[in-house]
Amino acid sequence: MTDPHDQMAILAGALPYLKRYDDQIIVVKYGGHAMGEEDTALRFGRDIALLEQVGVNPVVVHGGGPQINAMLKRLNVQSTFVNGLRVTDEQMVDVVEMVLAGTVNKQVAEAITRAGVIAVGISGKDGNLIRARKAERTVIDPETKQPRPLDLGYVGEPAEVDTKVLRLMIGADIVPVVAPVGVGPDGQTYNINADTVAGAIAGALGAVRLLMLTDVAGVRGPDGKHIPEMSVADVRAGIAEGWISAGMIPKVETCIYAIEKGVQGAVILDGRVPHAVLAELFTEGGAGTLIKA
Secondary structure, eight states, X not given: OOOHHHHHHHHHHHHHHHHHTTTOEEEEEEOGGGTOSHXXXXXXXXXXXXXXXXXXXEEEEEOOHHHHHHHHHHTTOOOOEETTEEOBOHHHHHHHHIIIIIIIHHHHHHHHHHTTSEEEEEETTGGGOEXXXXXXXXXXXXXXXXXXXXXXXXXXXXXXXXXXXXXXXXXTTEXXXXXXXXXXXXXXXXXXXXXXXHHHHHHHHTOSEEEEEESSSSOBOTTSOBOSEEEHHHHHHHHHHTSSOXXXXXXXXXXXXXXXXXXXXXXXXXXXXXXXXXHHHHSSSOSSEEEEO
């Protein structure tokens, strides 16, 4: 057991940060390897519940790629990925919605509720939360060497975020848990990348922080060392110079997007580390890489 005096020192040290985030909106993107096993999920639920109990307004946006893969395998449906995006045909979009807006969404909400606060799972289709448009991508034709359109099927992007339902839930001390599917003008369901949805929702809500839980401790510099804080200009320079690359690029681009939409800061941190969310918000050093304007 921790010494009681040490516990009091920890609480006293957290007080300035508790005041900083009191009644502020924090959007947390939760998915991939950060979701982990049941114990990890329950620990995450307790951390989100604690935020709500100390006066923070958390909003959770979750992914579920591994769970979708498992269900597609059970149904003997083949997946194809292009540039990290799942090509989603009519059969697959039904499976994606079933897994994300059904199984995973309710599991995440239940883990938070079990910790002592009310969490309600919704999808981007509920209350017109996310109006989607078809994602447009291009690839280089190997013969002509020219870009050509790439049809990803029912993969979408947020066209508009209506925060009314989220603000009603936040005002009622309910933690929203959002599955990343949206609806098009014709009523068509679209599968949307969870990082993109989290950035769009954080921007629309004017969140003070967007926390991107992933499987790395943050951005590493050209020397391989962890960078605790960066500006948007630093990030763009890192991409241009090549030391921010591969899977880190879409994550930092989501952070930039959110900041340009009004979020005060976005953080990339390792969601597998116990209490990473609390360490980031309530300690001086934080736990990841903070990106600010």
